[in-house]
Amino acid sequence: MEYYLHLVLNGLVIGSIYSLVALGFVIIYKATKVVNFAQGELVMFGAYICFALTVQMGLPFLVSFFMTLIFSVILGLCLERVILRPMIGEPIISVIMVTIGLSTVLKAAIQLFWGTQVRVYPQVLPSEPIWILGLPVAPVYIAAFCLSVVLFVIFSLFFKYSTMGIAMRATAFDQQAAQSMGIGVKNIFAMSWCIAAVVSSIGGIILGNINGITPQLGHLGLKVFPAVILGGLDSLLGAALGGLIIGVLENLSDGLAQQFFGLAGFREVAAYFILVIILMIKPYGLFGTPEIERV
Amino acid sequence: MNILSVENLEVVYNDVVLVLKGLSIKVERGSITALLGSNGAGKSTTLKSISGLLATEDGEITEGSVFYEDQPIHKLWPEKIVRLGIFQVMEGRRIFEDLTVEENLKCGGFVRPGKEFSQSRELVFEYFPRLKERRKQLAGYLSGGEQQMLAIGRALMAKPRLLLLDEPSLGLAPLLVEEIFGIIKRVNSEEGVTILLVEQNARAALNIASHGYILENGRIVLDGRAESLLNNPDVQEFYLGIGSTGEKRSYRNVKHYRRRKRWLG
Ligand SMILES: Nc1ncnc2c1ncn2[C@@H]1O[C@H](COP(=O)(O)OP(=O)(O)OP(=O)(O)O)[C@@H](O)[C@H]1O
Ligand SMILES: [Mg+2]
Numbered sequence: 001m002e003y004y005l006h007l008v009l010n011g012l013v014i015g016s017i018y019s020l021v022a023l024g025f026v027i028i029y030k031a032t033k034v035v036n037f038a039q040g041e042l043v044m045f046g047a048y049i050c051f052a053l054t055v056q057m058g059l060p061f062l063v064s065f066f067m068t069l070i071f072s073v074i075l076g077l078c079l080e081r082v083i084l085r086p087m088i089g090e091p092i093i094s095v096i097m098v099t100i101g102l103s104t105v106l107k108a109a110i111q112l113f114w115g116t117q118v119r120v121y122p123q124v125l126p127s128e129p130i131w132i133l134g135l136p137v138a139p140v141y142i143a144a145f146c147l148s149v150v151l152f153v154i155f156s157l158f159f160k161y162s163t164m165g166i167a168m169r170a171t172a173f174d175q176q177a178a179q180s181m182g183i184g185v186k187n188i189f190a191m192s193w194c195i196a197a198v199v200s201s202i203g204g205i206i207l208g209n210i211n212g213i214t215p216q217l218g219h220l221g222l223k224v225f226p227a228v229i230l231g232g233l234d235s236l237l238g239a240a241l242g243g244l245i246i247g248v249l250e251n252l253s254d255g256l257a258q259q260f261f262g263l264a265g266f267r268e269v270a271a272y273f274i275l276v277i278i279l280m281i282k283p284y285g286l287f288g289t290p291e292i293e294r295v
Numbered sequence: 296m297n298i299l300s301v302e303n304l305e306v307v308y309n310d311v312v313l314v315l316k317g318l319s320i321k322v323e324r325g326s327i328t329a330l331l332g333s334n335g336a337g338k339s340t341t342l343k344s345i346s347g348l349l350a351t352e353d354g355e356i357t358e359g360s361v362f363y364e365d366q367p368i369h370k371l372w373p374e375k376i377v378r379l380g381i382f383q384v385m386e387g388r389r390i391f392e393d394l395t396v397e398e399n400l401k402c403g404g405f406v407r408p409g410k411e412f413s414q415s416r417e418l419v420f421e422y423f424p425r426l427k428e429r430r431k432q433l434a435g436y437l438s439g440g441e442q443q444m445l446a447i448g449r450a451l452m453a454k455p456r457l458l459l460l461d462e463p464s465l466g467l468a469p470l471l472v473e474e475i476f477g478i479i480k481r482v483n484s485e486e487g488v489t490i491l492l493v494e495q496n497a498r499a500a501l502n503i504a505s506h507g508y509i510l511e512n513g514r515i516v517l518d519g520r521a522e523s524l525l526n527n528p529d530v531q532e533f534y535l536g537i538g539s540t541g542e543k544r545s546y547r548n549v550k551h552y553r554r555r556k557r558w559l560g
Contacts, residue, residue, distance in 0.1 A: 088351065163401060163409060170391045170402045176351050177389035181453060182377030182406035185351075 005135055007255040008248055013141040013210075015247020016148035020203040021220060022227040022239035023155060024196030030159070030234050031168040031192035032175075033092050037099045039200060040221020041106035046072055046201020047213045048110050051119050061124045065205060072201040076194030084189050103218065111215050120212040144206040151199060152240050159236060168192060172234070223250075226275040232285030241286065246271045298324040298364060298457055298489050299345065299381075305358035306337075306344055306513075314340050316513040317359065322457070327483050327490045329500040329521065331534060332510035338493040339386050341510070342459045345491075346383035347373035363457065378406050382455035386462050386493075388446045392435030396426055396445060399434050403449030411454075419448040422478055440471045447475070451482065457489045458482070464496045472496065476503055497534040501525050509534070 021043055028036045049071050053064030083102060087095045125143060129136035159165035171178040171188045179185050204217065227246045231238025253274075254267035278286070299322040306315040314337050322328045332338050343349045345361055347368070361369040368376055391399050400416055407415065420427040423444040429437060434445055443463060450458055463479065464472040480503045483490050494500035501507055501521045509517040509530065517530070524530050531537040 163405065166394065166398050166401050167405055169394060169398075173391045173393055174389055176348060177385060177391065178402065179351060179373045180346060180348055180377070180383050180385055180389070181402050181449065182374045183402065184372070184374040 002135065003255070003259075004252070005133060007251045009132070009135060009137060009141070011248035011251030012244060013144055013247070014251065015244035016145045017203045017206055017243075018220075018223055018227045018247050019240045019243025020148050020151060020199050020206075021224045022231065022243045023152065023236065024199040024203075025224055025228050026231075026234060026236055026239040027155070027168075027199075028192045028196045029228075030172050030236075031188050032095075033172055034095045034099065035233075036196065037096065037221065038103035038106060039196070039224055040218040041103045041110075042072075042075075042197050042200035043204040043207070043220050044110055044213070044215065044217045045075060045106060045197070045204070047204030047208045047217055048114055048119075049201070050205045051121060051208060051213060052114075054122060055119070061122070068201050068205060069198050072197035073194045076197040077190055079193050079197075080186065080190035084193070085186055088185060088189075103221070107215060107218050114215075116215050118212050118214045119208075121208045124209055138210075140206075140209050144210070147202065147206065148240075151202070152236065155195070155199075156236050164191070223271055226271040228285075230275055230278055230285055232287040235285070235287035238285055238287030246274065249274050296323060297321045299491070300362045301341070301345065301359070302362070303359035304341070304344060304356060304361065306340055306349065306354055307357050308340075308352070308354045310355070314354075314513055315344070318510070318513060318515055319359075320508050320515065320518075322489060322491050323506065324489055325483075325487060326506060327480070327492060327504045329497075329504035329507040330491060330493045330510060331495075331497045331500060331507060334495075336510045337513045338510055339461055342383055342461050342491070342493060344369065345376075346381055346459060347371055347376045348383065348385075374406075377453060377455075380454075380456035381459065382450045382453045382457070383459040384446050384450050384461060384463065386465065388439075388442045390434045390437075390442050390445050390449070392433065394434055396430045396432055396434050396437070399445055399449055400452050403452030406453055412452075415452045415454065419451050422451065422481070423448055439466050440468070440475075443467060443471075443475060447478065447482075451486070455488060457491065459491050459493075461493045462495060463492075464494065464499060472499060476500075479503060497530070498525075 021039055024042065025036055025039045028034055046068055050064050050068040053059045053067055054061050059067070079102070083098055084095065087098060125139040127138065129138055130142060159169060167178065167183045168188050168191070171183060171185060175185055204213070207213065207217065223246065227242035228239050230245060231242030250267050250270040253270045257263040257266035301318060301320045304315050304318045305313065307313050318337070318341060320330065330338055330341065340349070340354065343352070343354065344356055349356065356369050360367050363379060363381060368379065391402060394402070397416070400419060401412065404412055404415055425441055426444055426448055429441065434442065437445060447463065460479065463475050467475065476499050479490060479492065482488050492500055492504060501524055504521045507518065507521050507524045508515050517524070517527070
């Protein structure tokens, strides 16, 4: 029993990181209808920048954490200026292709600077476990989970109530109409990429603290697809829950496969199995908006 | 005197299709000016070149200029142009269907300070009480007429000085057309908004306008005071559907065809 509880708890933590990355993905999709294939590389970017600042430059962790966020914002702005602005008015599919190219470039750049071996963060939070439901849980896990929840609440409120959030949703629905009311599409693009880069970086830093980082981190972007498709591409709540569900189910099924069939590595594909099954039942995802059709 | 003047405008789409061929119009401050013409004449293109929305469609102004309050604006981004006080209500309403009515209005007032919102919203609800009842509803579920009201309401939120309306009567029942045109007239006289009105419904447009332009094939072929256009035999025949003798027009008439051709040339 304890074994399963442990699987679930671990799943929740990994899931909350998926949720964060999914959040970035959904924000870009919501504001610009672009499916961002470089989401995993944004995670990697944050993780490596923070690593460089803390370990290679010897800055205190909190300082480098916030500096990483600033770098993420700068990255978001640069991406918008250099890559996305020239694409305004082009078909969405072209922009999506550009993000595929971007993911390759980012990954290559990171390998160029930091090589391919595993890098480890210094210990930041105490390793003394905290007991929850009679189970020892590492503080970094709890911090990861709480941070994800807080970010979700903030962004949900932002999209629901702030003028900027509403303008981002409007732009997602009809770019030209949004433009006709003075909503600067450039700014909306920049803003959504900045937010996406920031939350992904936070995800990357958390992962770095838990597992250490390698250039394989970018594959996380692929895990996020099941999470967001499950949640419905344009729903923040969906991304949150989708991430958690994928995290937990993946961990549980991996544990079970190992225990009963002696199969290792089921984790890597579990998410896609789950996805296929759920999509057969709910084609718009759990929380996605179906197209409005008036009868 | 003129709030807007468009001079010798040439517009090309996708680097090849020449749509406006040296078009000039002037809009007098405080007036309602009608811009009429058949399908594909270039009416929407004219409005988009004024509002700057052309760029998002791969259209380009290759010649000529647009002056608003004597300032050249044809090189500005659309968001800048809206801030100067020009607002285009696009053809086909283009409301944000998965936002509520109120959120749509919020977008309309995007360039205005947040504290103006509730006051402007009340003004919109005064013009369109039907929107008030439905303000928490998703705009996608409004009827076509209500969506048109929302589109105009959204424009009012921005407190424009020059309003560009593209076919506000499109797809509306006659009674509703009358209502919408009544409101356009009120917006003009009560809010002091200058209006450039593009319409297929020539009669309704000329009835509220003081001046009119007729656009064919990217050129202005006729302009004048609204009454004189209403009484012009060519306009009556080709845009108002009345024959020169007061009968319905007949396409069998070859002479008619020649005259029509001269118009389209
Ligand atoms: N984005 C575009 N790309 C290429 N050609 C275009 C584009 N938009 C319009 N055109 C062409 O320009 C011409 C004028 O179009 P425009 O939309 O201005 O006409 P309109 O007078 O508004 O017609 P309607 O009354 O049917 O709305 C048409 O021949 C149209 O095919
Ligand atoms: Mg048109």
